Amino acid sequence: MKYQEMQKSELSTILIKEKERYENFKSLGLNLDMSRGKPCKEQLDLSMGLLDEINSVMELGKIDPRNYGGVDGLFEAKKLFGELMGVSPEEIIVGDNSSLNLMYDSIMRYYCFGVLGSSPWSEIHNRKWICVVPGYDRHFAVTEEFGFESVTVNMLEDGPDMDKIEELVADESVKGIWCVPKYSNPEGKTFSDEVVKRFARLKPAAKDFRIFWDNAYGVHDIAENGDVLLNLVTEAKNAGNPNIVLMFGSTSKISFAGAGISYLCASKENIDDIKKRMSIQTIGPNKINQLAHVRYFKSVDNILLHMKKHAQILRPKFYTVLSILKEELQDLGICDWHNPKGGYFVSVDVLPGTAKRTVELAKGVGVIFTPAGSTYPKKQDPFDSNLRIAPSLPPVKELETAMRVFACATKIAAIEKLLAE
Amino acid sequence: MKYQEMQKSELSTILIKEKERYENFKSLGLNLDMSRGKPCKEQLDLSMGLLDEINSVMELGKIDPRNYGGVDGLFEAKKLFGELMGVSPEEIIVGDNSSLNLMYDSIMRYYCFGVLGSSPWSEIHNRKWICVVPGYDRHFAVTEEFGFESVTVNMLEDGPDMDKIEELVADESVKGIWCVPKYSNPEGKTFSDEVVKRFARLKPAAKDFRIFWDNAYGVHDIAENGDVLLNLVTEAKNAGNPNIVLMFGSTSKISFAGAGISYLCASKENIDDIKKRMSIQTIGPNKINQLAHVRYFKSVDNILLHMKKHAQILRPKFYTVLSILKEELQDLGICDWHNPKGGYFVSVDVLPGTAKRTVELAKGVGVIFTPAGSTYPKKQDPFDSNLRIAPSLPPVKELETAMRVFACATKIAAIEKLLAE
Numbered sequence: 001m002k003y004q005e006m007q008k009s010e011l012s013t014i015l016i017k018e019k020e021r022y023e024n025f026k027s028l029g030l031n032l033d034m035s036r037g038k039p040c041k042e043q044l045d046l047s048m049g050l051l052d053e054i055n056s057v058m059e060l061g062k063i064d065p066r067n068y069g070g071v072d073g074l075f076e077a078k079k080l081f082g083e084l085m086g087v088s089p090e091e092i093i094v095g096d097n098s099s100l101n102l103m104y105d106s107i108m109r110y111y112c113f114g115v116l117g118s119s120p121w122s123e124i125h126n127r128k129w130i131c132v133v134p135g136y137d138r139h140f141a142v143t144e145e146f147g148f149e150s151v152t153v154n155m156l157e158d159g160p161d162m163d164k165i166e167e168l169v170a171d172e173s174v175k176g177i178w179c180v181p182k183y184s185n186p187e188g189k190t191f192s193d194e195v196v197k198r199f200a201r202l203k204p205a206a207k208d209f210r211i212f213w214d215n216a217y218g219v220h221d222i223a224e225n226g227d228v229l230l231n232l233v234t235e236a237k238n239a240g241n242p243n244i245v246l247m248f249g250s251t252s253k254i255s256f257a258g259a260g261i262s263y264l265c266a267s268k269e270n271i272d273d274i275k276k277r278m279s280i281q282t283i284g285p286n287k288i289n290q291l292a293h294v295r296y297f298k299s300v301d302n303i304l305l306h307m308k309k310h311a312q313i314l315r316p317k318f319y320t321v322l323s324i325l326k327e328e329l330q331d332l333g334i335c336d337w338h339n340p341k342g343g344y345f346v347s348v349d350v351l352p353g354t355a356k357r358t359v360e361l362a363k364g365v366g367v368i369f370t371p372a373g374s375t376y377p378k379k380q381d382p383f384d385s386n387l388r389i390a391p392s393l394p395p396v397k398e399l400e401t402a403m404r405v406f407a408c409a410t411k412i413a414a415i416e417k418l419l420a421e
Numbered sequence: 422m423k424y425q426e427m428q429k430s431e432l433s434t435i436l437i438k439e440k441e442r443y444e445n446f447k448s449l450g451l452n453l454d455m456s457r458g459k460p461c462k463e464q465l466d467l468s469m470g471l472l473d474e475i476n477s478v479m480e481l482g483k484i485d486p487r488n489y490g491g492v493d494g495l496f497e498a499k500k501l502f503g504e505l506m507g508v509s510p511e512e513i514i515v516g517d518n519s520s521l522n523l524m525y526d527s528i529m530r531y532y533c534f535g536v537l538g539s540s541p542w543s544e545i546h547n548r549k550w551i552c553v554v555p556g557y558d559r560h561f562a563v564t565e566e567f568g569f570e571s572v573t574v575n576m577l578e579d580g581p582d583m584d585k586i587e588e589l590v591a592d593e594s595v596k597g598i599w600c601v602p603k604y605s606n607p608e609g610k611t612f613s614d615e616v617v618k619r620f621a622r623l624k625p626a627a628k629d630f631r632i633f634w635d636n637a638y639g640v641h642d643i644a645e646n647g648d649v650l651l652n653l654v655t656e657a658k659n660a661g662n663p664n665i666v667l668m669f670g671s672t673s674k675i676s677f678a679g680a681g682i683s684y685l686c687a688s689k690e691n692i693d694d695i696k697k698r699m700s701i702q703t704i705g706p707n708k709i710n711q712l713a714h715v716r717y718f719k720s721v722d723n724i725l726l727h728m729k730k731h732a733q734i735l736r737p738k739f740y741t742v743l744s745i746l747k748e749e750l751q752d753l754g755i756c757d758w759h760n761p762k763g764g765y766f767v768s769v770d771v772l773p774g775t776a777k778r779t780v781e782l783a784k785g786v787g788v789i790f791t792p793a794g795s796t797y798p799k800k801q802d803p804f805d806s807n808l809r810i811a812p813s814l815p816p817v818k819e820l821e822t823a824m825r826v827f828a829c830a831t832k833i834a835a836i837e838k839l840l841a842e
Contacts, residue, residue: 044488064465065679067678068459097705112529112533112543138704257488257704259707281521288472289680289710
């Protein structure tokens, strides 16, 4: 029965019970952090063989990877990870471990120098950026840092609200959009073919409009039959719109979160433009690490096999989160969520107006969740409803406790609100 | 006897001889590149033990270096390389392999966001930057990229012309200066204590003026008794001017040019400001590589010992360059150079108006030198005189041939010029 349909006296009885439970949690002296999508130790252990490769013979063709050169990465890395991302070696730049850094630098370059000859974005007053919500806080922070006004567009079941986006891009001061198209952060939804095709056909008023397509979870299935995403670089090319997209990815959640490699994929024209600027910025990425990745993974098939091992580790964790949500919170009318088939997060919408209180209550017993609001620009969720759960890092045992705390906190916060109305 | 004092007929005779020699070189079908200061294979081999360290146990204190976190680098790396650079762990940020990237990003941040609350440099019309000449082309390219007008100051025997610098900084639109204070690129000169102290006491009109102090060759002695450089971060602090300097360094020429680590040292106030911006830009550097560097080098003493091995490899190469210069070009009045005690380059001033022709002649027989003009902003040497020789990469045997070609080309170019006058 939904909380909303209960008598206040019934709710008060439940509140007393949940508060007893809460005091119990408090007495346990918990110290659990559920806030960031960090891989767990077992996942990091999967790639230790990569480090063996670093120490094998270092000569590869004519390039000594220990020396200077190759601003856009080792050719072999461009080939393998280009194949993984569905682009040719001339449509990819392979960088160091942070794809966020590649995205930031791409915004920075366009901000300082413009896009393929256009005016620098710094000169556009009232510059705007489309942010799909709920979304990834670090994306929003980058465009906020560069003075973009965030215009929000809701995520629907099959991707963002494309009607709204097509309307917004008629404004020339709208310069781009952040997307996590597969296993979106935080909801774990994947954009449908139709949505990708509409992105490919997008005709923004601004010629320098760019889709920042962060395919962070492109091979990160958890379910046996994962989602399938169309390749926007290819679709955009086919739609005669080749320059509209920059696609990003990394091995942060394939090999090592803190020592992987990252890549930027785009049309040759975009890549050449970016490479020209990069040759002023840097002497190039760590090629030994790129070589080790190439030697260790060898082929796209091996990468996909490797990802199945990650899935085996993550599956019981996601199961724990989703089954406790179902057991404790289904049908109460105070909570909603999507069952993702991959990615790193479970997104939960609690009763509007109670997300902050829920996180605060959990913190009160030593369980840290991502701060309420983080999935919105400026960390302001207008509904105070969306919360992001990151199941990857904690062991299943801790995850169980954390989710019991989450359920208890969600209920207390909801009842407090309903009783006060 | 100086060429300038010879009869034209004598010069013509020498020219005929040198041209015969030139044709001989041509017949050898040479293919030598002397243009970039890349370490040679033997130098890179010195650090292969570093790669063993990568594969040892990865846990270090509470941080798993394989995972996310630590935007400013691993604490242990900040400690060791801070000690090497003469700063505390809170005065250093340790990044990935390219210190050029740290410098570029520092300019970029001040350009986009300003310095400790000042107006962004992008908003300063007619912004200017002091470039010590001859200097490092990649430095000049960065400030040129961001629209700074380069104001040149000559390098004297004990450092740049400080009188001129003190005069220039009275202009508020002058925002900074590039320096390579030890074994300067290209001349291999080291700034005297007095010059460093004058930098420390500098009182620019612009509060957001910054000295970009690229201590790239801080431990790169070649001679037994190398030069000694005062620490500008310390001197500036003592002079009550702590925020004026950003000091840079890297292991590019200690461990691997393409896979080392780099560092930015500055006052805590500067570092905190930069870290705040960096936390938006990146999830942090490759900590496994930083850990490997810490484990392999262990102490500053070990780094200095390691550098002695580099010196052993480089000494015969520099000796070859300098002895051939002396043997062939001394006392002809057409060539001047400085004997460096360390660093990566030998800088040669040929007869004004002949540098381009000298490089062209060498190229004609298959020997590539750094393009004439590279040591000046916009690659324009007003005297067409300065040339940079990079002895590190080629084997001694090739270096000998390349330097004979250089001497021959220098003479031909000089005589051609003198005969035409």
